[in-house]
Amino acid sequence: MGNEIHSRSRSKVLVVDDLYANRVAMRQVLKGIDIEIIEAESGNDALMACLDHEFALILLDVQMPGMDGVEVAELLNGDEHTREAAIIFVTADSTDDMDRLKGYDVGAIDYITKPVNPDLLSAKVRNFLELHESRQALKRTMAQLKQAMDELDRVNRQLREEIEERKRAEARAHDLATHDSLTGLPNRLLFLDRLAATQRRAERTHSRFVLGYMDLDGFKPVNDAYGHRAGDVVLKTIAQRLGDALRDSDTFARFGGDEFAIIMDDVADIDGCIARCHVMRDQLSAPIKVPAQGGERNVTVGVSIGLAVWKDHGQTTEQLMHHADCALYAVKHNGKADVRVFDPATDERCAAH
Numbered sequence: 001m002g003n004e005i006h007s008r009s010r011s012k013v014l015v016v017d018d019l020y021a022n023r024v025a026m027r028q029v030l031k032g033i034d035i036e037i038i039e040a041e042s043g044n045d046a047l048m049a050c051l052d053h054e055f056a057l058i059l060l061d062v063q064m065p066g067m068d069g070v071e072v073a074e075l076l077n078g079d080e081h082t083r084e085a086a087i088i089f090v091t092a093d094s095t096d097d098m099d100r101l102k103g104y105d106v107g108a109i110d111y112i113t114k115p116v117n118p119d120l121l122s123a124k125v126r127n128f129l130e131l132h133e134s135r136q137a138l139k140r141t142m143a144q145l146k147q148a149m150d151e152l153d154r155v156n157r158q159l160r161e162e163i164e165e166r167k168r169a170e171a172r173a174h175d176l177a178t179h180d181s182l183t184g185l186p187n188r189l190l191f192l193d194r195l196a197a198t199q200r201r202a203e204r205t206h207s208r209f210v211l212g213y214m215d216l217d218g219f220k221p222v223n224d225a226y227g228h229r230a231g232d233v234v235l236k237t238i239a240q241r242l243g244d245a246l247r248d249s250d251t252f253a254r255f256g257g258d259e260f261a262i263i264m265d266d267v268a269d270i271d272g273c274i275a276r277c278h279v280m281r282d283q284l285s286a287p288i289k290v291p292a293q294g295g296e297r298n299v300t301v302g303v304s305i306g307l308a309v310w311k312d313h314g315q316t317t318e319q320l321m322h323h324a325d326c327a328l329y330a331v332k333h334n335g336k337a338d339v340r341v342f343d344p345a346t347d348e349r350c351a352a353h
Contacts, residue, residue: 011056011129012036016046016072017090018064022114026059026090029118030125043067047075055085056132057125059112062091070106077107086128088112180254182232183239191253191261192317198251198263199317202310209265209310210273211320213328216258217302217336222290226297230290234301237288245280258301261324270309270341277305277339285337302337304328313342 013035017023023039030037038053040046043064049055058076062069069089076082088110109128112121178190186194198209216238223231235258242252242260251263267273280303287298306328314320327342334340 010034010036011132012038012053013125013129014038014040014046014049014053014055014058014060014085016040016043016058016064016069017061018042019061022061022090022116026116026121029116029121033122033125033129035125035129043069043072046072050076050082050085057128058085058087059090059125060087060108062089070102073106073108083107086132088124088128090114090116183236183254185239185242185260186251186253188253188255188261191251191255191263194251195263195317195321198265199310201265205266207266208268208270208312209263210267210270211308211310211324212262212264212277213306213321213324214260214262215304215328215332217304217332219258219301222299222301226290226292226299230292230297230299233290234288234299238284238301241284241286242280245283262305267309274307274339274341277307281305281337281339304331304336305339306331306342307339308342 013030015023015026015030015037016039017026018041020041023041027037027039035056038049038055040049043066046058046060060069060072069091073087073089076085076087087108089108090112092114110124112124178187178193179185180187195211201207202209216234219231219234222234235254238260239252239254242262246252246262246264249265251265253261255261264273264276284303285300287300289296290299306324306326308314308320308324308327310320313323323342327340331338331340
C-alpha cells in the first residue's frame with residue numbers, strides 16, 4: 001500500500017489568469033498544499049495545458065482579454081477528456097446571479113471573488129482536492145472491481161469450457177467403451193445392458209420379445225480374396241442395412257468378427273417376426289461393392305439367424321442367449337442362410353458340442 005501511495009503522482013491544479021501578480025498571489029496561497037501548480041496567462045494557454053495534463057482543479061479567471069473564462073469552460077465541458085475537471089471561477093465582486101448561473105451551466109462548481117481571501121481559497125482548494133481524490137479512489141476501486149469481474153468471467157468461461165470438454169471426453173470414452181469402433185453399433189457390453197432392460201420391461205408389461213443371433217456366411221472368403229478393407233466395407237454395409245431393416249424400437253449390435261445380435265422388442269406375432277427376419281436375411285444378402293485390385297467387385301455374403309422367444313425359450317436372459325446361440329448353431333450345420341427358432345431338439349444337439 002505504501003509503494004502505491006509513493007508511486008502515485010501529486011494532483012495538478014491549473015491557475016489561469018492574465019495578470020502575473022494574481023497568479024503569483026494564488027501560487028503563494030497554495031504552496032502549503034501538496035499539489036503541482038501549472039499556470040496559464042490566457043484561455044488558449046489553458047486549453048493547451050489541458051491537452052498535456054489531467055487537472056484535479058482549475059482556478060479560472062472569468063475576465064480575460066481574447067478568450068474569457070466562460071468560453072474556456074464551455075470548450076472544456078464539451079470535451080469528454082476534460083469535462084470532469086473541477087472549475088472554480090475567479091471573478092470580480094460585480095458578477096451577478098445570471099452570470100453565475102451561466103458559469104454553472106458550462107461546468108463551474110464554485111466561485112471565488114477578487115481580491116482572493118487566502119484562507120477561503122486554501123479551504124476551497126483542499127475540499128475539492130479531497131473530493132477529487134475520493135472520486136479517483138472510487139474510479140480505481142471500480143476499475144479493480146471490473147478487472148476482478150473480468151477475471152472471474154474469464155475463469156468461469158474457462159471452467160465451463162473445461163467442463164464441456166470433460167463431458168465430451170467422457171462421452172467419447174463411454175461411446176468407445178460401449179460401441180463397435182468399425183460399425184458404430186452397440187458392442188456386447190451395451191447390448192447386454194439393453195437386453196437386461198428389455199427383460200425388465202417385458203416382466204412389467206407381460207409382453208414378449210425375441211432375441212436373435214446372426215452370423216455372416218462366406219465372410220472369410222471375401223476377406224481372404226480382397227483383403228481387410230473389403231471385409232470392413234461388408235461389415236459396415238451389413239450394419240447400415242440392419243438399421244434400415246429393423247424398427248426404431250429394436251436393438252442390434254456387433255459382437256465381434258462377423259457376429260451380430262438383435263433384440264426385437266414387444267413381439268405379439270411370433271410368426272410375423274420370423275417372416276420379417278426372412279425378409280431381413282434377403283435384404284442383408286444383396287450384393288455389396290467392395291474395393292479390389294483394378295477397381296470394385298460385387299460380393300455376396302449369406303446370413304444365418306437363430307431366434308429365441310422370451311419366456312417361451314428361457315426364464316433368464318442367460319438361458320435365452322444360450323438357446324438363440326443353439327438355434328444359430330443348428331442353422332449353420334443345416335445348410336446356412338436360413339432363419340430358425342430354437343426348439344428342444346436343437347438345444348440337445350447344441351449342448352452335445
